[in-house]
Amino acid sequence: MGNYFGYMLWYLSQLLSILNAMLTLQNKLALLGVFLKRDEVLIKTKDGLIFSVRDLYDLLSIDEIFEKQPYSKLFENIPPMAILFDIGSYNGDSVIYASKIKSVKRIIAVEPHSDNVRVLRENLNHNK
16 A cells, blocks of 8 residues: 555656646647657747757656756755766756756767667757
């Protein structure tokens, strides 16, 4: 019973995250393609950033980085001219977040999965 309850809480938290992510996007109808498993869609955040989204995991990742901002405390005391390494860059959301920090001089992104590298490059190009 305990595992079932824990799973239900996790599932509800994921649903709330998806709803929250949808509320923060400017082009909510574009997500219909993601839910229907059609193609990648471009979404635009309320900050004007544009991302290629393949699935709900991409959407949740972008929501996590830009809405919940778990890295904000990490970057508060970063030294000037910092060089950051992002190991496992996934879709590039954390790279784009870090690129907005003025004290960051350079970011080295490492991602082994070829489809993630493709999407990472697309997202970087969308947000130059």
